[in-house]
Amino acid sequence: MKICVMGLGYIGFPTALLLAQKNYVVGVDINEKKVKTINKGNIPIREAGIPELYEKVRENFIAKNDVEEADVFIIAVPTPLDDYNRIADLTYIKKATDMISKVLEKDNLVVLESTVPPTTSERIIIPRIEKSGIKIGEFLYAYCPERALPGKILYELVNNDRIIGGIDRKSAEKAKRIYSTFVKGKIFLTDVKTAEFVKLIENVYRDVNIAFANELAKIAEEYEINIWEAIELANKHPRVNILKPGPGVGGHCIPIDPWFLTERALNYKLITTSRDVNESMSNYVIKMIRELVKDIKNPVITIWGVTYKGNVSDTRRTPALKIIKLCEREGYEVRCFDPYAEEFEYELLSLENSVKNSDCIVIVADHKEFREIEPDEIARLMRNKNLVDTRNVVEHRKWRKKGFKVRILGVRRM
Ligand code: SAJ
Secondary structure (H helix, E strand, C coil): CEEEEECCCCCHHHHHHHHCCCCEEEEECCCHHHHHHHHCCCCCCCCCCHHHHHHHHHHHEEEECCCCCCCEEEECCCCCEECCCCEECCHHHHHHHHHHHHHCCCCCEEEECCCCCCCHHHHHHHHHHHCCCCCECCEEEEECCCCCCCCCHHHHHHHCCEEEEECCHHHHHHHHHHHCCCCCCCEEEEEHHHHHHHHHHHHHHHHHHHHHHHHHHHHHHHHCCCHHHHHHHHCCCCCCCCCCCCCCCCCCCCCCHHHHHHCCCCCCCHHHHHHHHHHCHHHHHHHHHHHHHCCCCCCEEEEECCCCCCCCCCCCCCHHHHHHHHHHHCCCEEEEECCCCCCCCCCECCHHHHHCCCCEEEECCCCCHHHHCCHHHHHHHCCCCEEEECCCCCCHHHHHHCCCEEEECCECCC
């Protein structure tokens, strides 16, 4: 089977390689530099197992800037949020659809993987493809969302169960045959609109439950309870799984997908209120910092971890950015250190330079490396020894023994 995968991002590229194990795959991306880099064997994605898989399948895979005839087309391009209007930006999907329409033939299968508001396939994508003169039914269409966790993408693309929504039974079955060439998890079939809806509610479930944990953290501080201990104990209940509080919700999915779900809905309240709770966490973190440095002239604040979550290099929609900008609004000087981030709006310093003469370290992303840092070497370099831990990452007793004032999100006591 010849397959064109449109979009060689953190999902499209691994998916193309997995398909290339049993098919001939043309990976299509409008970014010429990315195409050249990939064909030279330089892998643009830092995910375990990708370089090895590329070496294994490179005979069956090539990256190109333009689409060509194929049996199957898979669209895995980004769907950003139009922040001002809070609606999905379908520009990239429409561009990919128009490229496919130029070469589409009867009996081809078109698969959409990108996250979209429910009914987008039937209202927008399929009619756009039909402008090619080939009507739905003459070509097949399915919606196959991914659910791979950044940091474990290859493993999860293979082992997670998968939902496939077909515009008709024939489309669903053909898409299932294609994905069965690499998916070891179970594959469940449904219709297109339900599959679009399922993808969104998986992520909105997470946003709402993170908001619940964040609200509990604030309430626990009022009662002077340690929220981390309380959640751990509550989760001993066989049917309770409260998530973790944090400085906010980042990444290019969880903070966005709620708006895709509500875009054409009328009856919602909890979903957008949860968004407000999660967005309010950066303000809460600023209050924690302000309390610690209020008697210091021209405080220097050190941000450890600028990625959107621990142990990944992605900084898209990271809560760290808003915290940094709010620190600057307070008149603080800000310095950043992150062992994973490759590019960021602010200069990324070495660990040592990030804390030299600093007055307060703020842990924002929960990188595992922060747990190993010895406080005594840090204490010697700092001007004032304050630590705000928004992720309950470090061993606080060790830091307090070295003279640090430690403020943990969800724990009132210093
Ligand atoms: N976060 C918390 N507390 C938690 C869990 C997460 O504050 O208990 C924060 C993280 O720090 C991060 C944000 O939420 O800033 C999102 O992180 P995440 O791990 O919840 O989600 P992603 O964006 O890395 O991946 C999610 C996953 N969806 C679900 O777990 C339901 C993944 O399976 C999806 O494939 C991915 O979104 C996507 O691309 O849709």
